[in-house]
Amino acid sequence: MRKLALSDDILMRVEKPARYIGNEVNSVMKPKEQAAIRFAMCFPDVYEIGMSHLGIQILYSMLNEWEDVWCERVYSPWVDLDKIMRERNIPLFALESQEPVKNMDFLGVTIQYEMCYTNILQVLDLAQIPLYAKDRGEDMPIVIGGGPCAYNPEPIADFFDLFYIGEGETQYRNLFDRYLENRRRGGTRQDFLRSAAQVPGIYVPQFYEELYKEDGTIKGRRKLYEELPDVILKELVTDMTNSYYPLKPVVPFIKVTQDRVVLEIQRGCIRGCRFCQAGQLYRPVRERDADRLKEYAMQMLANTGHEEISLSSLSSSDYSRLNELLDFLIEDCSRKHVNISLPSLRIDAFSLDAMSKVQDVKKSSLTFAPEAGSQRLRDVINKGLTEEVILKGAALAFEGGWTRVKLYFMLGLPTETEEDIKGIGDLSNKIAAVFFDTVPKDKRVNGKVQIVTSTSFFIPKPFTPFQWAPMCTKEEFLNKAYLTKQGIMEQLNQKSIKYNWHEADASVLEGVFARGDRRIAKVIYEAYRRGCLFDAWSEYFHNDVWMECFEACGVDIGFYTTRERADDEIFPWDFLDCGVTKQFLLREWKKAKEQTVSQNCKEQCQGCGAARFGVGICYGQNAV
């Protein structure tokens, strides 16, 4: 029987002890002696969030396929346990072996959103690993970061030994072989880092120095060793269908956010919305073969016992064999009493038909994401969804019996005017009007339609055409939310419309991290020292403490958020190459300002640069 790291009295005292005991179905135990490499894979947030992440499930299973590697999981201890571990000096442990993380060879951290940065420090701290990479001794694990935030690693560069840029499936074996080779040769930690720097996609931040101009912008970078690459190109899976997929994902005991089988049908997106970072990072679009997916679905359901399955991708409607795949799943799953949760699909006759087969129309809602209130602004952001299409889709849906609609918008997009904001209320109202026009009085189920309009605040992200764009201040954001609310209140059907908006404070902070440089690290360190943790959880987010830390560290928030960047400014992330070129992004930024749309990859290649990988959508087309 496994011995737990925490005593019974601690486990009986904390909320949800199941977060810390491991032992889940499909979790992997291995004889220690067999594992030449011990790897702790961390998602720096609470168990229920971390367990729901597909990327971790992929890497966890893939690494454990290798006989000489034992990959285990680590999540952020929740605040109750965090306190106890500090009081009693209990080192953070991995769930499977229950052994201290500090005894492992690697600690891998997947960094999915900026607001988890203090949780990364928590994990290091509780693990009793020095927070700064430069302070780590020979016996400490190699701390490696990955995930979308690694595409601008600079704000957290000081805390990591390595970053893995791009998709995790490709280079871990190479990295591990170098690690083992270094160990055989009796090499030092530094020796390994030098060797790791030769692996495609691997970035070793301590070997580079960021240089600044007098105005605070970046002058360039200096590297410590001649052999280091100047530019690091992202790693990418070339053959999706034959790439590794976890057919036996771990099944948690407690309810987690994503408690179902997840089928990743494709990676990437053809659309090129100008605000969207994922749409650029995962280019080009690569599909996984539908027949393979059908097999996977059946095996994964059998291996997990999950009662639900869902499809994952950035834009499922663009998957070429979607109809066929859905037909298969609907048929197979209804026999097995398995529910299908459909991703947000483009609303048309086909998707409505599919939805009506898998969910209770009366209880479910439809989702549209126009993102901007006017056609003008939708052209700026290159969101190819027109009012006509939305209203047509809504009419079809209302005829089909739906009465609930969710609408998503962003506030603070480049060039936005009061007119554009007013459009949000107008569009919400028009959809309500469509309901009253389409559905005769005696057929209205609950007598009414419910429209929920939500806005989030736009945050410019690296590797998007909007990486040059100024971001709004908190006051501007709040004013825009106020205008939106007013615009809705003025509508004829305002009673049918409910309006939600986000907190502005956290958005500002996220904006700083997103486009920050190495000078941000000390603020994050200071905020953590002063108790900031779980910043992604509004009840634990302390904006006042953060503001004090910026002040104390002498870091100007506006420099990172509201400043418009010159076309030729060097960005902190320019030494990374995510596949799309800076020229392409700049072209798109200029087109945005001219309100000119760009066609998607299927209609006409835009020459973004990703064709050099020679795979996916670009392949066999007229990619330039």
Add this chain to the structure above:
Amino acid sequence: MKIRIKFAKYGVMKFIGHLDMMRYFQKAVRRAGIDIRYSEGFSPHQIMSFAAPLGVGIESYGEYMDIEVLSMTSEEDMKQALNRVMVEGVEILSVNVMPDNAKNAMASVAAASYQIRPKEDGSWGAFPAKDLDGRLKAFYAQETIPYTKETKKNVVELDLKQGLYELSADADGTVYMLVNASSSGSIKPAMVLEKFCGSIGAEFSQDAFRITRLETYADLADPGDAHKFVPLSDAAE
């Protein structure tokens, strides 16, 4: 077809709560490929019910659940199929086909037996283990054992004696008790321990004991007659 499944839950699994155990078995039944019956309606669920909920932190070798299946090969096959998909700490002990008119497990529960050991040094405060049985007998001999149960909503006065059917200890200080576990008048072992510790002047803390449920029983006696407790797996008639 009605099936009664008896299982054990021990080790780290004692930290998994009742609702999560139900979710665990719903998925386990699917993994084992059991032809379970589903309810009718838009969102069908498995026909599955559990006997007596077990508190978090308590191990058990006498847990029960009932399921209904449309088809099966044999009890032994089903037991093996389930055990193949269990995690460490959950073990299927028996599978029994029940008569169609059998009362369901939850309604049948009348009593449960427990074994209690002090966790740390195996001692009961000042009392040598060998004196324990005598002390317990004296405690049990009382006419009434009043207990004040405070819930969030109200305060209830109980007489533990009414639902405490057996109480004894062996020479190494292991306590055994049989208590009412039915929907009316159920008693938790911790209540008895608390009162007993009070009566011998020892400090009570639930953390200090390792509590194990040994068996869950039905009462086959006719109303008014003396109890006739049998394990739920044998309560077919």
